[in-house]
Amino acid sequence: QVQLVESGGGLVQTGGSLRLSCTASGGTFSRYSIGWFRQAPGMVREFVAAIKWSGGSTFYGDSVKGRFAISRDNAMNTVYLQMNSLKPEDTANYYCAARPAYSSDYYFTAASYDSWGQGTQVTVSS
Secondary structure (H helix, E strand, C coil): CCEEEEECCEEEECCCCEEEEEEEECCCHHHEEEEEEEECCCCCCEEEEEECCCCCCEEECCCCCCCEEEEEEHHHCEEEEEECCCCHHHCEEEEEEEEECCCCCCCCCHHHCCEECCCEEEEEEC
16 A cells, blocks of 8 residues: 655645645555545535556546646656646645556546545635
8 A cells, every 4th residue: 555645735825836745655656546636624525636657647627627737756756736826716635645557437536546645735815
C-alpha cells in the first residue's frame, strides 16, 4: 500500500494561484493512478482531477476545467495540482488518493481509491 501526504495549501486571494503537492511513500508509485478530491464544510466530497499511472491521460471535474492542471513526477513520487484563477467556491480541504493501475472504475469514483492523504486546506478570500 502507498501512503500519501498533501502540502501546499493556504490562503489566497480570488484570482490567485496555488500548487498542491501529493507525495507518496511505500508501494510502487508509478503503478498508481492519483486523484484529487475536495470537501467543504457541509458539502459532499467532490472530484477535482486525476492522472493515470502512465501519465498519458488526465481527467478533471467540470468546475475546475480550464483552471487546474494535474501532473506527476514519478522520480520524486509526487503528483501536483496547479490551481489557477481561484474562486471562493474552491475553498475546501483537498485530498489526494491513490488506486492501483489495474483499476477500471471511473476516475471520479472516490470508492475506487484505496489510499488517502490527510488533506490540505485551501481558502480563497473574496
